[in-house]
Amino acid sequence: MPELPDVEGFRRQLAVCGGQRRVTGVDVLDAGVLQGVSEQRLRRELTGARLGVPRRHGKWLLVPAGDGRTLAWHFGMTGSLRCCSPQERIHRHDRLIVTLDDGPQLRYRDQRKLKGISWMRGPALDRLLGKLGPDALTVTPTEFEDALSRRRAPVKNALMNQSVVAGLGNLLCDEILWQARVDPRTPARDLDAAARRRVHGTMERVLRTSVRAERVPPEPSWLTGRRDASEPTCPRCGRPLESMRMAGRRTVWCPHCQT
Numbered sequence: 001m002p003e004l005p006d007v008e009g010f011r012r013q014l015a016v017c018g019g020q021r022r023v024t025g026v027d028v029l030d031a032g033v034l035q036g037v038s039e040q041r042l043r044r045e046l047t048g049a050r051l052g053v054p055r056r057h058g059k060w061l062l063v064p065a066g067d068g069r070t071l072a073w074h075f076g077m078t079g080s081l082r083c084c085s086p087q088e089r090i091h092r093h094d095r096l097i098v099t100l101d102d103g104p105q106l107r108y109r110d111q112r113k114l115k116g117i118s119w120m121r122g123p124a125l126d127r128l129l130g131k132l133g134p135d136a137l138t139v140t141p142t143e144f145e146d147a148l149s150r151r152r153a154p155v156k157n158a159l160m161n162q163s164v165v166a167g168l169g170n171l172l173c174d175e176i177l178w179q180a181r182v183d184p185r186t187p188a189r190d191l192d193a194a195a196r197r198r199v200h201g202t203m204e205r206v207l208r209t210s211v212r213a214e215r216v217p218p219e220p221s222w223l224t225g226r227r228d229a230s231e232p233t234c235p236r237c238g239r240p241l242e243s244m245r246m247a248g249r250r251t252v253w254c255p256h257c258q259t
Helices: 004-017 039-046 122-130 141-149 155-160 170-180 193-213
Strands: 023-028 055-057 060-064 069-074 080-084 094-100 105-109 116-121 242-246 249-253
Touching (some): 004 080, 004 193, 023 039, 039 116, 069 122, 116 122, 155 170, 170 249
Antiparallel strands (some): 023 094, 069 116, 094 105, 242 249
């Protein structure tokens, strides 16, 4: 599932492939990925626009497109953004193709279509961002500790909540809590100040490594590298890992290390 590191990779790719280029064509192959805008309107208003410098907030990729409008991409569970040549064969899960001057194409590819693409003006974008917490890559220790201290939910659920901190998904949350030695079932507000600072510092380290890899890397020394084994064991202590569903997702932790 695309999380902050993946979307940061899409942002970098878009900055290289589409930055400051003009849109010469918009092909909607599946209108099911369009959120709050019709195929006809998107094609009419986006064609001819010049793309600005893309930015990311949490799992959202935001691309200014002139006249106060923004193309907002969300990648759901299976989405991705590809920079392709027009000659490249269209994939069966390509849903939207934006053709740019000088030839390259931005292709939104998504198998499950759980999220999609929005075409927003300023007020709508402000409402979207107003529902999100600070970005996980830039949130300060004080902001982070304050947000967790007010949450009754388990710390795993709190970190997954995009209104608390934006950008963390299931793999990142499990990895951060494992590296920080914090039980994911602990109520967030029950963590003492030292534990909250430890989680924040661990989050910064995990994100730096993951952003470089443009994914949560399945390193053998990381929980992510062991969690999907047939009999997963902790990379740190070698004991069996446990799992349960939290926040609707499979949560994996070490009951020995994370107390």
